[in-house]
Amino acid sequence: MSAATQQVGAMPAPPGVALDFSGTQTDLQHRTIVINSVLITLSSIFLFLRLYTRAFIVRTVGIDDYIITLSWIGCISWFAVCVLDFKYGFGKHLWNVSPFDLIPYARLLIGVAVLYVWIPALTKFSLLVLYHRVNTGKVIRFLIYAVGILVFGYSLAITIVFVGPCNPVTHSNAQCLKSLNLFMSVINIVTDFLVICLPLPMLHALQLPTKQKIMLGCVFSLGSAVTIISIVRIVYVYQLIGDPDATYQEAAACIFSTVEINVGVICGCLVVLKPFIQRYLPYVLSFTSKNRSRSGSHTFGFMSKGDKKTGGKCYELESIDPETGEVAEEQKAGKDGVKVLAKGRSMMVEITTEYDVTAERDSKRVFEDGDSTEEIISEQGLGGRARF
CATH class of the missing domain: 1.20.1070 (Rhopdopsin 7-helix transmembrane proteins)
Known part of the structure; x- marks a missing residue:
C-alpha cells in the first residue's frame, strides 16, 4: 500500500x-x-x-x-x-x-x-x-x-x-x-x-x-x-x-x-x-492649465487700440436745428456716421459702440497643477472652514 x-x-x-x-x-x-x-x-x-x-x-x-x-x-x-x-x-x-x-x-x-x-x-x-x-x-x-x-x-x-x-x-x-x-x-x-x-x-x-x-x-x-x-x-x-x-x-x-x-x-x-x-x-x-482661473477683477477691451469701436452701420437720424428748433430737411448717411444738413450748416453724428466687460473672481488662492493634494486641502479648508 x-x-x-x-x-x-x-x-x-x-x-x-x-x-x-x-x-x-x-x-x-x-x-x-x-x-x-x-x-x-x-x-x-x-x-x-x-x-x-x-x-x-x-x-x-x-x-x-x-x-x-x-x-x-x-x-x-x-x-x-x-x-x-x-x-x-x-x-x-x-x-x-x-x-x-x-x-x-x-x-x-x-x-x-x-x-x-x-x-x-x-x-x-x-x-x-x-x-x-x-x-x-x-x-x-x-x-x-x-x-x-x-x-x-x-x-x-x-x-x-x-x-x-x-x-x-x-x-x-x-x-x-x-x-x-x-x-x-x-x-x-x-x-x-x-x-x-x-x-x-x-x-x-x-x-x-x-x-x-x-x-x-x-x-x-x-x-x-x-x-x-x-x-x-x-x-x-x-x-x-x-x-x-x-x-x-x-x-x-x-x-x-x-x-x-x-x-x-x-x-x-x-x-x-x-x-x-x-x-x-x-x-x-x-488640459487644466489651459483653463486656469485668476483671482481679482479684470476689464477687457474688445478692440486692440481701445475700448471704443466705431460702428460699421449707419442710421438715419432726425436732427433738430439748434437755432430754429426745426427738424432738419435732409439727412445723408456717411461711412463713418450720419451727416445731417440743416439750412447750410452741417454737423456730423458719429455712432460708436463701447464695450466694457468686467469679470469678478473669487479672491481665494488659485491652485496650480503642481500643488499636491495635501497643499490644496491644507490651504483651502481647511483650518476649520470645511462645513458639514
Missing part, C-alpha cells in the same frame, strides 16, 4: 474523492502566490513613488509615511506567513491535511489573523495622520481622534480575543473563530467607510479645476473599492460558519484579504503623488 493510502485526513473525504498527501501545490495555493506577488509588486512601486515624492520633491517626510511603510511591511509578512502555512494545510482541503499538522497550522493562522487586523489599521492611521496635519478645524480633528481611537480599540480587542479565548491552539471552539472573523470583517467595512467620508467636507469646500476634482474623486473611489472588496470577503467568511473545510475556505477568504490590504496601501500612497505626476507626467494634468 502506498503512503498516501495509509494516511488519514483531518476529516473524511467526500464520496468518490481520492486523498492527496503528495505535497504538490494546490490550485488555490498557486493563486495565492500569484495574486500576492502581483499586488505586493504594485504596492511596492506606489510606496517607492510616495517616499520619493515626499523625500525629494516635497522634501517633507511625515509620520504618515512611516506608518504606511509599516503597513507595506505587514503585507509582505502576511504573504510570507501564508506561504509558510502551505506546508501545514493552508489552501488544502481538510481531508488532505494530516491531523498532526493542525497544531502548527493553527499557530501560523494566529499570525495571519493578527496581521490582517493591524495592516488595515496602520493604513487607516496613515490617512488619519495626514488628515490631522492638513486640517486644524476642531470638529474634524475631534472626528479624526474618535475614528483613530475606534480603530485602535477594536484592533487591540480582536488581537487579545484571538490569542486568548479564541486561540485555535489551546481552544477547539471553531465557532468562536468564525464569529470573530465575521465581526472583524464588518468592523473593517464600517471604519473604511468612516475614513473615506472624513475628507469629504474638506473636498466639498475646495475651489478646484474640473480635472483636479476628477482626480481626487478617483483616488477616493479607489478607497471605496477597498470597502467593496471587504464586503465581497464577507461572503466567503460567511461560508466558514457552516463549512467544516476550514483550511481551504480560510485560504480562499485570504485571497480577498490580500487584495484588500494591498489596495489599501496603494490608495494611501496615491493621495500624495500629485507633485510626482506634475514633474514627470505633466501631460496628465495638461
Whole structure:
C-alpha cells in the first residue's frame, strides 16, 4: 500500500474523492502566490513613488509615511506567513491535511489573523495622520481622534480575543473563530467607510479645476473599492460558519484579504503623488492649465487700440436745428456716421459702440497643477472652514 493510502485526513473525504498527501501545490495555493506577488509588486512601486515624492520633491517626510511603510511591511509578512502555512494545510482541503499538522497550522493562522487586523489599521492611521496635519478645524480633528481611537480599540480587542479565548491552539471552539472573523470583517467595512467620508467636507469646500476634482474623486473611489472588496470577503467568511473545510475556505477568504490590504496601501500612497505626476507626467494634468482661473477683477477691451469701436452701420437720424428748433430737411448717411444738413450748416453724428466687460473672481488662492493634494486641502479648508 502506498503512503498516501495509509494516511488519514483531518476529516473524511467526500464520496468518490481520492486523498492527496503528495505535497504538490494546490490550485488555490498557486493563486495565492500569484495574486500576492502581483499586488505586493504594485504596492511596492506606489510606496517607492510616495517616499520619493515626499523625500525629494516635497522634501517633507511625515509620520504618515512611516506608518504606511509599516503597513507595506505587514503585507509582505502576511504573504510570507501564508506561504509558510502551505506546508501545514493552508489552501488544502481538510481531508488532505494530516491531523498532526493542525497544531502548527493553527499557530501560523494566529499570525495571519493578527496581521490582517493591524495592516488595515496602520493604513487607516496613515490617512488619519495626514488628515490631522492638513486640517486644524476642531470638529474634524475631534472626528479624526474618535475614528483613530475606534480603530485602535477594536484592533487591540480582536488581537487579545484571538490569542486568548479564541486561540485555535489551546481552544477547539471553531465557532468562536468564525464569529470573530465575521465581526472583524464588518468592523473593517464600517471604519473604511468612516475614513473615506472624513475628507469629504474638506473636498466639498475646495475651489478646484474640473480635472483636479476628477482626480481626487478617483483616488477616493479607489478607497471605496477597498470597502467593496471587504464586503465581497464577507461572503466567503460567511461560508466558514457552516463549512467544516476550514483550511481551504480560510485560504480562499485570504485571497480577498490580500487584495484588500494591498489596495489599501496603494490608495494611501496615491493621495500624495500629485507633485510626482506634475514633474514627470505633466501631460496628465495638461488640459487644466489651459483653463486656469485668476483671482481679482479684470476689464477687457474688445478692440486692440481701445475700448471704443466705431460702428460699421449707419442710421438715419432726425436732427433738430439748434437755432430754429426745426427738424432738419435732409439727412445723408456717411461711412463713418450720419451727416445731417440743416439750412447750410452741417454737423456730423458719429455712432460708436463701447464695450466694457468686467469679470469678478473669487479672491481665494488659485491652485496650480503642481500643488499636491495635501497643499490644496491644507490651504483651502481647511483650518476649520470645511462645513458639514
